[in-house]
Amino acid sequence: MRLVELLRLSLETFRTHRMRSFLTALGIIIGVMTVIAIVSLIQGMNYEVEKQISSLGSNTIFIQKFAFGMGRLDWDEINKRPNFTMDDALAISQLPTIDKVAPSRSRTLNKITWRSNKVTNVDMSGSTPALAEVGNYTVETGRFINSDDSLRRHQVCVIGGYIVDNLFPYETPLGKRLVLDGKSYLVVGVLARKGSFLGQSQDNVVVVPITSFEKDFAPGRGFGELMYSIAVAAMPKKGVPIEKAIDDVRELMRRRHKLGYDKPDDFGISTQDTIRDIYRNITRVAYIVMIAVAAISLLVGGIGIMNIMLVAVAERTREIGLRKALGATNQDVLWQFLLEAVMLSLVGGAIGVALGLGIAKVVELAAHLKAAAPLWTILVGVGFSAGVGIFFGIYPASRAARLNPIQALRYE
Amino acid sequence: MLIRTDNITKTYLTGTVEVPALAGVTLEIDKGEYAALMGPSGSGKSTLMHVLGCLDTPTSGRYWFNDRDISTLDDIELAHLRNREIGFVFQSFNLLPRLSAQANVQLPMLYAGMPVRERQARAAELLEMVGLKDRMTHNPNELSGGEMQRVAIARAFANRPSVVLADEPTGNLDSKTGVEIMRIFGSLAEQGNTIILVTHDQSVAGHARRIIHLADGKIVS
Ligand SMILES: Nc1ncnc2c1ncn2[C@@H]1O[C@H](COP(=O)(O)OP(=O)(O)OP(=O)(O)O)[C@@H](O)[C@H]1O
Ligand SMILES: [Mg+2]
Numbered sequence: 001m002r003l004v005e006l007l008r009l010s011l012e013t014f015r016t017h018r019m020r021s022f023l024t025a026l027g028i029i030i031g032v033m034t035v036i037a038i039v040s041l042i043q044g045m046n047y048e049v050e051k052q053i054s055s056l057g058s059n060t061i062f063i064q065k066f067a068f069g070m071g072r073l074d075w076d077e078i079n080k081r082p083n084f085t086m087d088d089a090l091a092i093s094q095l096p097t098i099d100k101v102a103p104s105r106s107r108t109l110n111k112i113t114w115r116s117n118k119v120t121n122v123d124m125s126g127s128t129p130a131l132a133e134v135g136n137y138t139v140e141t142g143r144f145i146n147s148d149d150s151l152r153r154h155q156v157c158v159i160g161g162y163i164v165d166n167l168f169p170y171e172t173p174l175g176k177r178l179v180l181d182g183k184s185y186l187v188v189g190v191l192a193r194k195g196s197f198l199g200q201s202q203d204n205v206v207v208v209p210i211t212s213f214e215k216d217f218a219p220g221r222g223f224g225e226l227m228y229s230i231a232v233a234a235m236p237k238k239g240v241p242i243e244k245a246i247d248d249v250r251e252l253m254r255r256r257h258k259l260g261y262d263k264p265d266d267f268g269i270s271t272q273d274t275i276r277d278i279y280r281n282i283t284r285v286a287y288i289v290m291i292a293v294a295a296i297s298l299l300v301g302g303i304g305i306m307n308i309m310l311v312a313v314a315e316r317t318r319e320i321g322l323r324k325a326l327g328a329t330n331q332d333v334l335w336q337f338l339l340e341a342v343m344l345s346l347v348g349g350a351i352g353v354a355l356g357l358g359i360a361k362v363v364e365l366a367a368h369l370k371a372a373a374p375l376w377t378i379l380v381g382v383g384f385s386a387g388v389g390i391f392f393g394i395y396p397a398s399r400a401a402r403l404n405p406i407q408a409l410r411y412e
Numbered sequence: 413m414l415i416r417t418d419n420i421t422k423t424y425l426t427g428t429v430e431v432p433a434l435a436g437v438t439l440e441i442d443k444g445e446y447a448a449l450m451g452p453s454g455s456g457k458s459t460l461m462h463v464l465g466c467l468d469t470p471t472s473g474r475y476w477f478n479d480r481d482i483s484t485l486d487d488i489e490l491a492h493l494r495n496r497e498i499g500f501v502f503q504s505f506n507l508l509p510r511l512s513a514q515a516n517v518q519l520p521m522l523y524a525g526m527p528v529r530e531r532q533a534r535a536a537e538l539l540e541m542v543g544l545k546d547r548m549t550h551n552p553n554e555l556s557g558g559e560m561q562r563v564a565i566a567r568a569f570a571n572r573p574s575v576v577l578a579d580e581p582t583g584n585l586d587s588k589t590g591v592e593i594m595r596i597f598g599s600l601a602e603q604g605n606t607i608i609l610v611t612h613d614q615s616v617a618g619h620a621r622r623i624i625h626l627a628d629g630k631i632v633s
Pocket of ligand 1: 426451456460
């Protein structure tokens, strides 16, 4: 018998047993839906995070009290580490392999006001002019902080586009005096916009000279101090491999901290690559969880299909007997029931793909992620569901195929 | 010779008890014959029909269909034989309830691999032959018993089989409808078709040209 006929035959069940078919396919639907939704969200995240990580500059070295990630952190031990100082930053900048160094401290400002306008929860950095280059900041209008500002602790600031939008909807911000958590600062420049990351504006930032930061905003001791201690971003000289620069920085810091050869580093060095690795580790965990969820629901779905197919074979024993009496071969019967199982799981898979894409779309709108389901996930989703259909359909189908026509016809 | 059997037996095993349903049947049926199989209940009529229709295999004895020894055929060849050479009419009609009359008639042609167009044309022709031209799209539950049996007859003749086997085709019908069905068999036999039918009814058997009497699994006349 031809394939088209078999397909028509197998689709027949959906018309007669709508609810039953749907419930049977539910496991497959959930499994495929999970895969598609999670993969497209992770893909969307990847895109955003990669954009973010790239903006750090592939050549920048970050030196802090602790490296990013690294799994479990021993906060007691980290607390005992010496803080980075401006002298450390200076020493690093004098390394022959290092070009520019930007020491910076940061914290979150409660609010910035200008007349009756205000913005809250602003990311504030205190740094040096080198931050413009090392931290990838472009000035749109006005100027960046300069060495004179640093030296004389000028109360000047450079602000992001989000702050401009909220404080100065109708006029130029340049030359205006803002109140930063009670301290008065003059706007000397506006930064080019960086857009938003996961729905959060990256332009809600203000940069001030690090010396002014120390005077006006340095947080007290304790956890805050740790978090906001000086971090140094450094750029190697042109032509110097980043690994070489890292080695030099490490050696220098170990010497400055007087660490014996058998002592571990009491500081952390990160690069774009190490940050990317951390992110990859996180997504790998997400993928493993996803695969587990998908595998379990596909297994449950497959068992459901096998169960319902056994029921179908029992229900239709007489039909099978009749078809055999009319000339159906064992293979015809096998294909009929196998295709029915495959169609069941395939339709489930297709619904799962549609729902997964729907969920991804909803999250995309809610979280401002650019979710994207690559074609392979759809193919894998559909392929796996077809596989489940075959694997769990083969036994009921072969049982149907082996039925003795006369006994089947007599079956009540 | 279309059908030739040599001392066929069929023994059923129920638990530990052996039930001999056929106790040595030797039979010859020629092309174009119209034979009625009669006998008391339990005499083995259905069993014989199943063996002749290649739905069941005999316990012993030999069976030649068109001079081919049935015991040498494999599953696929047997399915092929049932499809092309044998038509079945059952007492309980055995139509698929979700298919229209026309689709039911098409089933044997479907398994024969006939193209859709041809199948539809042939099904229409067959349904016209049994007088159901205007019932083609009806489902079995929209048909009377007599009409269902006529659909089943149309189906049995679909692939122009060498023989049509009918096991009590009028058993579930009232006598008036039964007569109509027998008239259809009669005219099909007249056109040269080979038909073997089982019946309890002497007047029904009277339509046939040959009557075979079965008792206790043996042919008695
Ligand atoms: N599947 C089976 N298992 C066991 N015994 C069977 C089976 N089928 C038939 N028999 C027995 O074989 C004998 C012949 O049965 P069969 O159905 O051929 O009789 P029949 O002549 O068709 O009877 P009826 O006129 O009532 O239809 C009976 O004694 C019956 O009980
Ligand atoms: Mg019988």
